[in-house]
Amino acid sequence: xxxxxxxxxxxxxxxxxxxxxxxxxxxxxxxxxxxxxxxxxxxxxxxxxxxxxxxxxxxxxxxxxxxxxxxxxxxxxxxxxxxxxxxxxxxxxxxxxxxxxxxxxxxxxxxxxxxxxxxxxxxxxxxxxxxxxxxxxxxxxxxxxxxxxxxxxxxxxxxxxxxxxxxxxxxxxxxxxxxxxxxxxxxxxxxxxxxxxxxxxxxxxxxxxxxxxxxxxxxxxxxxxxxxxxxxxxxxxxxxxxxxxxxxxxxxxxxxxxxxxxxxxxxxxxxxxxxxxxxxxxxxx
Numbered sequence: 411x412x413x414x415x416x417x418x419x420x421x422x423x424x425x426x427x428x429x430x431x432x433x434x435x436x437x438x439x440x441x442x443x444x445x446x447x448x449x450x451x452x453x454x455x456x457x458x459x460x461x462x463x464x465x466x467x468x469x470x471x472x473x474x475x476x477x478x479x480x481x482x483x484x485x486x487x488x489x490x491x492x493x494x495x496x497x498x499x500x501x502x503x504x505x506x507x508x509x510x511x512x513x514x515x516x517x518x519x520x521x522x523x524x525x526x527x528x529x530x531x532x533x534x535x536x537x538x539x540x541x542x543x544x545x546x547x548x549x550x551x552x553x554x555x556x557x558x559x560x561x562x563x564x565x566x567x568x569x570x571x572x573x574x575x576x577x578x579x580x581x582x583x584x585x586x587x588x589x590x591x592x593x594x595x596x597x598x599x600x601x602x603x604x605x606x607x608x609x610x611x612x613x614x615x616x617x618x619x620x621x622x623x624x625x626x627x628x629x630x631x632x633x634x635x636x637x638x639x640x641x642x643x644x645x646x647x648x649x650x651x652x653x654x655x656x657x658x659x660x661x662x663x664x665x666x667x668x669x670x671x672x673x674x675x676x677x678x679x680x681x682x683x684x685x686x687x688x689x690x691x692x693x694x695x
Contacts, residue, residue: 431654431657431658431661431662432654432658434661435654435657435658435661438653438657439650439653439654442630442649442650442653443646443647443649443650445631445634446633446634446645446646446649446650447643447646449634449635449638449645450634450638450642450643450645450646453634453635453638453639454638454642454643467636468632468635468636469636469637471632471636472629472632472633472636475629476629479625479626479629479656482622482625483622483656483659483660483663486614486618486619486622486659486660486663487659487662487663489614489663489667490614490662490663490664490666490667491663491666493609493666493667493668493669494666494667494669494677496605496609497606497609497669497670497677498669498677500602500605500606500609501537501602501606501677501679501682503598503601503602504536504537504540504598504599504602504682504686505537505682505685505686505689507594507595507598507599507602508533508534508536508537508595508686508689508690509686509689509690509693510595511529511533511592511595511596512529512530512533512689512690512693512694513693514591514592514595515529515592515693515694516693516694518584518588518591518592519578519583522583525574525578525583526694526695527694528574529571529574529690529694530690530691530694530695531555532555532567532570532571532574533571533686533690533694534683534686534687534690534691535551535552535555535567536564536567536568536571536599536603537679537682537683537686537687538551538552538555538683538687539551539555539557539563539564539566539567540563540564540602540603540606540679540683541670541679541680541682541683542563543562543563543564543603544606544607544610544670544679545670545671545672545679548563551563555567555570564599564603565600565603568596568599568600568603571596571599572596575589575592575596606670609669609670610668610670613667613668614667619664622660623660626653626656626657626660629656630649630652630653630656633645633649633652634649637649662675
């Protein structure tokens, strides 16, 4: 995830981080600029259409469809950001539940260092296994909490926590009251896993995303014909900039709608898992 100071304008304007849409859209922007230039040359130098004609009234269509396009883009970006923020909220819940469970177990198992060491490994293992599971990289899970092939990694770790707590209850180390005390945190782990899997496995409908891309491209491809007679060769930078704005919004939405990957704007799941390990280690160490 990109770290930055949102109060500094100049670095945000003049820096081109690899997450910047201008870098990723450069080939398309160049193509659109060349296309617009060809239209301008064709209309002004070959057809010699220097005065507005009937087909130049296509700009009216752009005015009418511009509102519809902007509405679709707003809905698209809002939906994508809601998915990103929901993912962050769930990871925050995972941090809070892990910390709370570690503090409770540190008090309940004060005289059992071996058990505290077990939970110090396995509670952070939930976050590590979840991150690997969401990225389909289960091979990166440490051996101490690794699940057998084909088994849901975070569920395996949570099941191990349940089994260890049950064994401690049978041994008399924990009471029924103790289990009731820590049950909400264990249950919260399963809730977080389910919520993150729901985000991962429920993408934006393909037809909506495909239609919006076609809408943006057709809208921008017809722009030069509507404005070349009034803007002349200035139509090239104007149309390219308009395409940059519209395509960037779609590009940003595409990136943040899948928040658990390794893109620059995805959630810092590895850092969150490391933070959980540090907090739990301090509580149970």
